[in-house]
Amino acid sequence: MKPSARSPRDISAASTQQVHQGDCHVTNDKDVAFSTVLGSCVAACIRDKLTGVGGMNHFLLGVQSDSSRDRYGESARYGAYAMEELINKVLNQGSGQRDQLEIKVFGGGNINQKMDDVGAKNAAFVRGFLSAEGYKAAAEDLGGTYARRVVFQPVLGKVFVKHLDSSINDTLIKEEISKANKPVVEHDDIELF
Template identity: 60%
Template sequence: MTSSLPPEFDRGVVTTVHQGDCHVSAAADLTYSTVLGSCISACVRDRVALVGGMNHFLLAEQSGAARDRYGASARYGAFAMEQLINKVLSLGSGKKANLEIKVFGGGKINSALDDVGAKNIDFVRQFLHDEGYVLAGQDVGGTYARRVLFKPHSGRAFVKRLDSDMGANVAREEIAIAKRRVVARPPVDDIELF
């Protein structure tokens, strides 16, 4: 059986990044993997220290609060972004100028849900702009789920757009979360398309 992955992603240790997770490492043989629907994953890497990480977060629907455009969910998203950036900075060179950031996800994979994905994309772009970061790469939006692989040591990312069956599974999980109105707990502690 032949793999459809580039050789760099077809070996070594794979760690799955679930909703609410944030993982950081400098291991050369490590790949982070996640599946996204309307959720967002950011991949942040210190180009000098060769340390990187991935998070995975879901923002609930927008609140009406004038002082906080996205309500409590944005605070969760901001926490997830700040946690990832701070972990990479503390394990890396400590210099914000050395960071490269890529974002993925935010798809509209089910018409029964509000366009949570679009709100997530707006949020993460605004967050990065407000913090003075420029995106090094992105694959966001669309009407499909995607699998994202990220090598924290090299900074390479690989995105596979998933077929409608897999997208339907991701959509069912997101609908169940939306119905429960549960957002995953905050944790305690080069793009290639085909």
């Protein structure tokens, strides 16, 4: 399922907030859009169709290795945590009705064919996660050999996806590897339960 093509002009009137690896942002403000650039990473765009509350996450890997889990704990850089966080935030701020969630997923590109296809694993993870939780993606643009810029206007449910020139891939690869090797920093003012 490919998202419908949208013009950047449809979203340009909105205030755009960047969503980086490990981020999860939710809003009900019609003038806010979320934007991210994905290589092998995956972003989910989820909205409550009744209330217009919606958000975007961005995760680096579907699951943590056992050694990183022991060292760093759970993190929004990883799919299971990131998906649960986004779904719960949208449900809590929206109608609370799971059947009203509209889910669209993007990314999972194989932007470095010389390395293991992390993007395919991320795409398989998000599809498997949604299926296991009883959800079905309303739209997806996963896989391929290119990076993507994704802009999502949650209240309206509009998504703009641009496939990026392969020249950006080297920069994204370096950034993703750097962030994957960086330890998770816990903040004292955040309580996970």
